[in-house]
Amino acid sequence: MRLDSYTVPQDLLDRLARGGGGAEAAQFLAETQYSKHLLLLRGVAEEGRAEAAFDRLAEIAAQAPEAVKYVIGYPAVGAWAKSTLRALITGRADPLAVAQLGAVAAAAACRAGLRLRVQVPAPGGVITLPSLGQLVLPTDEDQIIELETDTSRCTPLHRIRSADGAIELVVDDLDPHRWPGPTVIDGRLPPDDLRRWRSHVAAAWELLDKHHWTTAAELRAIARVLTPIKAAQSGRDSATSRVTFGTVAMSTPPDHTWLASTFAHELQHAKLNAVLDLVELTLPDERRFYAPWRGDPRPLSGLLHGAYAHLGLAGFWRRQRDSERGLRPHIEFARWRAAALEVTGTLLDSGKLTPVGERFTGLLRRTLSSWMKDPVPPAAAEAAAREADEHRAAWLARNGVTGTAVTGTADRSPSRSARP
Known part of the structure; x- marks a missing residue:
């Protein structure tokens, strides 16, 4: 897994400054964020003496690079790695948090269809596999166990695909690191709300693809996760965070036009967050x-x-x-x-x-x-x-x-x- 360094080309930065950038700029920023996540993972492995889990991740990457890249770039992985590395540096790290690197490797193996035995944490008896879902053990004790990768017992995350298959968004309402703000909802998105999300996402994508091509291209390159949050007093809310690049947090959309405009709005925040990591x-x-x-x-x-x-x-x-x-x-x-x-x-x-x-x-x-x-x-x-x-x-x-x-x-x- 190669770690690249990046400098923003002036012409690309100028295009972003004018408000656009399109697919090329969005893809560039997404690549820089992947590199940032990989750097954080290496830091956790070195500072937390978790090289074995990192080596397993590298072994999987040799066989299934796209599966590993997907998991490493998953927004919650970046948030977990940043908070864990900060805790390691300040001497306040929880061993369970460090061991989550094993769960990252397990998630990559599952996505690649590979069998793997790796140590993973189960705080409260729950194993979180980033981008996939959770495994619940018959105990609520904090522990680190050896897991053989298998998603048959996994509570999966919901996924929303557009009718044309152009985009697929994960609805993450399980991962403890899915959102840093206090507005994150407790528990899973209710079924009725999920149905509304599916309907509005499909219609919003159709609107963007037909009339807002640059926004549609940037959405495909950047957005990976929708995370439910509580509605504001106005009855709706949306947000982005610098530590979860690729996530758009929102309350249940009232209609597809609001959702499309929200994507246009929040993608700007996401792009600027990534730019601010570089300049x-x-x-x-x-x-x-x-x-x-x-x-x-x-x-x-x-x-x-x-x-x-x-x-x-x-x-x-x-x-x-x-x-x-x-x-x-x-x-x-x-x-x-x-x-x-x-x-x-x-x-x-x-x-x-x-x-x-x-x-x-x-x-x-x-x-x-x-x-x-x-x-x-x-x-x-x-x-x-x-x-x-x-x-x-x-x-x-x-x-x-x-x-x-x-x-x-x-x-x-x-x-x-x-x-x-």
Whole structure:
């Protein structure tokens, strides 16, 4: 298993900065994340003295490289490896957590159709095989056992395939490392909700494939897992996390159009998270700023994430206007292009962008500025402006300030979507 190093080509970074990138950029970023996961696994093997499990993984890779690559790149594997390596470095590692490297090897062997005997952890009597599901033992004791790979007794993860077979997404509601936020749901996704997910994913993919080709290509290259989370007060929510690249967390979608727009939005977060593993775009800054899509003051890094994500959202509605009747697509486009443009100004005026960050944000702003020339119906423009004014007034009333910047504690939560 070869570990590669990466530098983002300037032309590719520029294309990403403009809001797109397509399949080529998305695939490049996915490859960098695989390399990151492999580096983390090597760190766990060396620091945790788990070389035997890593060697077994390498042996499987020699026979079935794609199966091993799939498991190593699985989002929950990256999250587990990062937290375990951090615990090893600080001397607080749980032996059960280190032994999960054996379960990674077992999952790869199962996907490859190979027989393997390997030591795996069973915290509470449950063995988690990343990307596959769980095995429940007839005991709830914490233990490490020798497992012979066999998925016949495994509680499988649900999978959703598009009608044309172009995409397959895992619905992960079992892996303990599937999502880092407190909104993750307890227990499995209810059957009725799963049916809605299947229906809406199929329709959303058809919409993206027909009218939003770049987003569809990026979805195929990046998205691998859907993780259920609790709905916000608005009745819907979605998010991404830097530690689970390839996962889109969401509450049950209300309809396929919302889901398609959510994919467009969250893929932007995923791309930027991967970019930030390679280059620095912002400098340390204690200030907090107004964001036209959030109710709380945001750090500069959060502003950049929000502007980039809402560029993707505005782009979705810009294209959607050609296939959906009514004012709503025009309102959404008008509101989010203006909101993201406003924030790029805040970013560029902050004095806290790196030279690469200034170039990135400048190109982002150039795209939004060109979109400001696109005509929208007067009623849509008025509605978008009214919604923006109402949001700003509510923000000022909630936060008790009269300016645009306030100070506060750094935000370390996953990137979240404040949807209208």
